[in-house]
Amino acid sequence: MKTLIKDTMAVLPDGSVKEVSIAVDGQRIAAVGDVPENFSADTVIDGKNHLAIPGLVNAHTHASMTLLRSYADDMNLMDWLQNKIWPIEAKMRKDDIYWGAMLAAVEMVRTGTTTFADMYGDMEKVAEMTIESGLRGVLARGIIGVAPNGEQAFEENKTLFKDFHGAADGRITVMFGPHAPYTCPPDFLRRVAEAAKERKAEVHIHLAETKGEVENCLKEHGKTPFGLMEETGILDCGVLSAHSVWLNDDDIALMKKYHVRAAHNPGSNMKLASGIAPVPKLLKAGVCTALGTDGTSSNNNLDMLEEVRLAALLHKVDALDPLAVPAGEALKMGTEYGAEAVGVKDAGKLEKGALADIVLYNMHGPEWTPKFDLVSLLVYSAPSHSVDTVMVDGKLLMEKGELKTLDEEKILFEAEKCAKRITQ
Structure with a gap:
């Protein structure tokens, strides 16, 4: 499975923020910027007005x-x-x-x-x-x-x-x-x-x-x-x-x-x-x-x-x-x-060869405006509901706010039922 996150702002390992495209091949990041012209993605994600960070x-x-x-x-x-x-x-x-x-x-x-x-x-x-x-x-x-x-x-x-x-x-x-x-x-x-x-x-x-x-x-x-x-x-x-x-x-x-x-x-x-x-x-x-x-x-x-x-x-x-x-x-x-x-090698950085654990934040909203310093905005201002897309091991767990692997309504129902039973 190959995925291309196209034209996103990204927090790089040196702390800088740049607009790049991120290529993912299987479990790992194949490129951050300078994506090879022959990289053929199965899925393309539009990263415009988004901020990418390691998970x-x-x-x-x-x-x-x-x-x-x-x-x-x-x-x-x-x-x-x-x-x-x-x-x-x-x-x-x-x-x-x-x-x-x-x-x-x-x-x-x-x-x-x-x-x-x-x-x-x-x-x-x-x-x-x-x-x-x-x-x-x-x-x-x-x-x-x-x-x-x-x-x-x-x-x-x-x-x-x-x-x-x-x-x-x-x-x-x-x-x-x-x-x-x-x-x-x-x-x-x-x-x-x-x-x-x-x-x-x-x-x-x-x-x-x-x-x-x-x-x-x-x-x-x-x-x-x-x-x-x-x-x-x-x-x-x-x-x-x-x-x-x-x-x-x-x-x-x-x-x-x-x-x-x-x-x-x-x-x-x-x-x-x-x-x-x-x-x-x-x-x-x-x-x-x-x-x-x-x-x-x-x-x-x-x-x-x-x-x-x-x-x-x-x-x-x-x-x-x-x-x-x-x-x-x-x-x-x-x-x-x-x-x-936690001992997970090759994670925690957006760089070639790293595990493809990536989070995209949607930067459309009052908390993200104006955009002087994106790291500062993320840490001091951004709400967590800005999380738009989540990838682990190159697989999408959430895309544009839609959970891909979890049935949220069923889970909420079952968890509420369990909580009531143990506290009665």
């Missing part, structure tokens, strides 16, 4: 928590988890996980996300969603080691890896998902690290999300969460660290040493009052720092353009520095750095 990457979420959107808000993290979220999650069945994930897929495609890193239970159902929707998924079975089903969840993660790692023509990657240091004891984490190393798998884990988490870890283990992860061997596996808010200089040095990638979740961290991650400091230290939404019960959406905007704004006011995270850097956090963070 947005949600580096940390819990897709099926769409069913819990607005269920429990304005609470402290541990109160929220222990008294609201974990009890309701215990009622969720495999069908709930599937339809919650499908609801997430609709929202992600409509808002320009092409890759998501997910951690939850019954992840084979999320894998089904990933295959059916055409999205790119980095999946981990969430494991709470101290829970009665901790061992079962650990085995399920191994099975998930065996059954789905590399599936869907490589669109699915499987990681191990120990939830956090406060739910997985050190000996359990050592076993997870051994299992991951045996399979050459990486680890997706919540680390240093709250001040209380770090204080308790110091009290119980004499180390910060990152120090404890080094001791257990988790850092040797390659780590995607969700949140990474409460960090000292030694933690950041460990992240740099072991190439730990941070998934910054500004919306969720603000809503749960978890704190502000030291993003400018991480970026300056050369730590790959991506963006995520977290689950929709703590955000309350999967809108990655909103996270890009929050990342650009939050750190300006925190540092009292308007240059803290410029628009172009925030956009890279949501695209190029995101792809690196």
Whole structure:
């Protein structure tokens, strides 16, 4: 399948914006500008008055928590988890996980996300969603080691890896998902690290999300969460660290040493009052720092353009520095750095040879007028409903606002039905 996106404005890897045509051949970008005259496209997309960017990457979420959107808000993290979220999650069945994930897929495609890193239970159902929707998924079975089903969840993660790692023509990657240091004891984490190393798998884990988490870890283990992860061997596996808010200089040095990638979740961290991650400091230290939404019960959406905007704004006011995270850097956090963070090679850039994960924004509208700086307009002004066309692996998931792989009305109906059942 060959596709030509003709005469679109595009954000290029060096941050510049130029009018180009983009040729896609199969799963990959064949040319950005200078399209060969003999390139014969099966599909031609008119890119006039559109802006092309690499697909947005949600580096940390819990897709099926769409069913819990607005269920429990304005609470402290541990109160929220222990008294609201974990009890309701215990009622969720495999069908709930599937339809919650499908609801997430609709929202992600409509808002320009092409890759998501997910951690939850019954992840084979999320894998089904990933295959059916055409999205790119980095999946981990969430494991709470101290829970009665901790061992079962650990085995399920191994099975998930065996059954789905590399599936869907490589669109699915499987990681191990120990939830956090406060739910997985050190000996359990050592076993997870051994299992991951045996399979050459990486680890997706919540680390240093709250001040209380770090204080308790110091009290119980004499180390910060990152120090404890080094001791257990988790850092040797390659780590995607969700949140990474409460960090000292030694933690950041460990992240740099072991190439730990941070998934910054500004919306969720603000809503749960978890704190502000030291993003400018991480970026300056050369730590790959991506963006995520977290689950929709703590955000309350999967809108990655909103996270890009929050990342650009939050750190300006925190540092009292308007240059803290410029628009172009925030956009890279949501695209190029995101792809690196979740371990998807050759994605996150509009360049020859890259995976053809592309989003087109329709620039017709008041928020896009006048057009002085298109990256600035995208980051600070554009609404997500400007997303017009979404491509993953060279296949169209949405074209001119029409979903190609998902039955939106059926999904909305089934998700509403599931949400009502589990909350009764």
